[in-house]
Amino acid sequence: MLESVHNFHYNVTLAKAWYGTSINGTEAGVANLIHEHRVDIGAGGILRHGDSERISFYDYLMPTFPFRTCFIFKNPGSVKPGVEVLRPFSTSTWYSTCAAAFVMCSAIKMAYWIEYRFLRARINYRSSLFPHRLGGRFIYFTLLILSTLLYNYYSSSLVSSLLNSKPWTPTNLKELYETKLRLGSEDQPYTTLFITQERNNTWVQQINSTRFYEKDQANFMEPKEGVALVKNGGFAYHSEVKTVYPLIAMTFDVDSICDLVEINFVTPGVIGLMAQKNSQYTKLFLIR
Template sequence: GRISFLVLQILSILLYNYYTSSIISSLLSKPPEAFHSLDELGHSKLEIGIEDLPYTITWFEIMNDSDVQYIYKNKVFPPNAKKLNIYEPDEGIAKVKQGGFAYHTQLDTGYPIIARTFDQEQICDITEIPMIPQVGAGIMLQKKSQYKELFHITLRKIKEVG
């Protein structure tokens, strides 16, 4: 009884020591290098491609954000290039998988391709940077409309669920 209790105590201390050192080690380790902003992405060595969507090229051309303009003029349509870096989603995401490439596409187009072609470790290694800012939705109603609460609940559900 006493010997098994002593062995159990020693094993518990060793196990506790192992897990706490593992947690501290992970907290002290250098975070993975990932891009967090369009500025970092634009000034990186990555080649950037886009999906040919009706609004994408127009959005790049009219957007006033300096980071977006830098990416468009130097990465998507480099000065010496004869054409835009436009790729079909399968081709663009395949280039992302090879490395050294960033690709702009719709989430509902890109995620199924990524799920189908990437393994779990590769999925963990990729980073998503939102390029087009989200725009809030709103509905105009009369000041004391009977539908105000109904629309309020519906818009909240749309925001939470999509």
């Protein structure tokens, strides 16, 4: 964003800390680089550590702005019909239904057996074995009523479940890693620094070592190219949200935007700028 405002490029230097441990913090981190005039402007979560004792050593520039990066992609998940078919009834209801069906079938079988054995002389050889006694008719009538109620409730619940169900969606880095999506990223210093700092995060390191690379080359690309691949599907692109969403708004239709999913990567925070005291760049970097 700042590059587009000022229309020039920056030479980026990475530091692993904001300040040193002293009051002014000048012996380490971004503060040390600024204090020794090796950099002109520092950016990051430095304002969280901007104690009153340090104001006399640095210029803190306002306002701050939120910082968040994410993998953004079209949802590769789908509704599983097999699960949805069973969902209208609970497990106990399914067992009860099966038990009731077994009892009904046994009762019908018994009614047929009784009528056939004791009344076979009255039944024509070519006629169908339909129960004529009150007991058999009552069993059939009860079965008809229960089946109708069960069918109506089941069909309406199934339709409602299918209409309201949401497809499975990856929600974290582990699930993203386990998908078949190709991964790519904007080439930014904060991405490299975050991966370096998260050495103990298994899934960050797995993604970095196996999914960020194609043919032994890092899959870095410009936002326009990354967003175009996301639009085609099967691809997850990592960048700052303020960079990708304007491109998405210009190139995606409404339905495609609704299909997008995002998973945070670099820890979200609030970004501020810090400059050398009385720096010539202070007014230049004040964004209003």
